[in-house]
Amino acid sequence: MQQLEVKHELLPREGFIKILAAANTHSSGMGRTIHVAILDVDIPARGLYILRGLYSSQFEAILRKGIAQLNQEAPDDPVQLSVSAYDVLGGVYPPLELLQRTGRGDAGAQANGRLIDAIWITGAVAGSHEVVEHPWILDLEKYIRHVYAMFPAVRLLGSCFGHQVIAQALLAEQGARVEKSLMGLEAGLCKIQLDPTFTSHFPILLQLPQGMMRMQMMHTDGVFFQGQKSGAHVENSKYPNDVVRLPDYWINLGRTEQCPVQGLCLPGRVLTVQGHFELDALALDTTCREFAPSLGWFEDDLQTVLNRVGHGPEYQDDSILMAHIAILFILGYDGR
Numbered sequence: 001m002q003q004l005e006v007k008h009e010l011l012p013r014e015g016f017i018k019i020l021a022a023a024n025t026h027s028s029g030m031g032r033t034i035h036v037a038i039l040d041v042d043i044p045a046r047g048l049y050i051l052r053g054l055y056s057s058q059f060e061a062i063l064r065k066g067i068a069q070l071n072q073e074a075p076d077d078p079v080q081l082s083v084s085a086y087d088v089l090g091g092v093y094p095p096l097e098l099l100q101r102t103g104r105g106d107a108g109a110q111a112n113g114r115l116i117d118a119i120w121i122t123g124a125v126a127g128s129h130e131v132v133e134h135p136w137i138l139d140l141e142k143y144i145r146h147v148y149a150m151f152p153a154v155r156l157l158g159s160c161f162g163h164q165v166i167a168q169a170l171l172a173e174q175g176a177r178v179e180k181s182l183m184g185l186e187a188g189l190c191k192i193q194l195d196p197t198f199t200s201h202f203p204i205l206l207q208l209p210q211g212m213m214r215m216q217m218m219h220t221d222g223v224f225f226q227g228q229k230s231g232a233h234v235e236n237s238k239y240p241n242d243v244v245r246l247p248d249y250w251i252n253l254g255r256t257e258q259c260p261v262q263g264l265c266l267p268g269r270v271l272t273v274q275g276h277f278e279l280d281a282l283a284l285d286t287t288c289r290e291f292a293p294s295l296g297w298f299e300d301d302l303q304t305v306l307n308r309v310g311h312g313p314e315y316q317d318d319s320i321l322m323a324h325i326a327i328l329f330i331l332g333y334d335g336r
Helices: 013-024 046-052 055-073 107-112 136-150 161-174 196-201 203-207 281-295 299-309 319-331
Strands: 032-040 079-087 118-121 155-159 177-180 186-194 212-219 221-224 263-266 270-273
Touching: 032 055, 032 319, 046 055, 046 281, 055 079, 055 319, 079 319, 118 136, 118 161, 136 155, 136 161, 155 161, 155 319, 161 177, 161 221, 161 263, 161 270, 186 196, 186 281, 186 299, 196 203, 196 263, 203 319, 212 281, 212 319, 270 319, 281 299
Parallel strands: 032 079, 032 118, 118 155, 155 270
Antiparallel strands: 177 221, 186 212, 263 270
């Protein structure tokens, strides 16, 4: 598939679809299969596992919904998804010989999705900074750094823990740190104020009212950069645009009042999200109920969180749109 240059200025939704369709006309006409290797770094709450399976299965399900939306808009050359799952705590990682080296690969491997185009790291109860308690995190960091350095065609993605461990592995020397937030738990359906620069790389996001993306959250720690306090209040309990200073070329996905870095994007290489777009209200409700005792929550604490998770149409999230963005990123349509 020939990759067309997409300039960074904002484009209307219709214009973006035309760009995608135009790029597809230069492909082989056979469609493309993208291979995503998903690294399971924890197991879900048992009730959620019974409902939905492993985290890798849940990510696969939402990514397929994102692909379905993408193919509906550009049906002439549909994208297919191949997924492989790996048990990181069991020491199982994607073999290096299966990682994409050039971004195009040989025709046969590209057609059947044999080579891995992207690595996705799931969420976990562990904090990525808790390396003494969870030494496997150090091995994961080494793997992330090796893939980033040696396989530039492979895109790195992560959610929650995955977001944090990628930042820790790649940006610690540039001031990134992961630690508990002074503002405590961020849980339930939250509205992320998207960063305009991030939106400019994915113009389909212009459809969101007031640039706000809705996503389920469940975390007490986050990614912070040099000069930031760990979620300390600033004027009006808002985070001004100059609070987060990222390394060159890195983009902040957006912010909430409790968490100033809701994701990171390095176009062509890395996309991370603090939230859980793989979890809908039912999934997070199930998780919270099961984890409540181990988190030390009383009934009132649990009910407060469940009220934030919400149910019904007024609690609709933007998970499929975020999956759509992730697929575009893996395909290379990220405004570089």
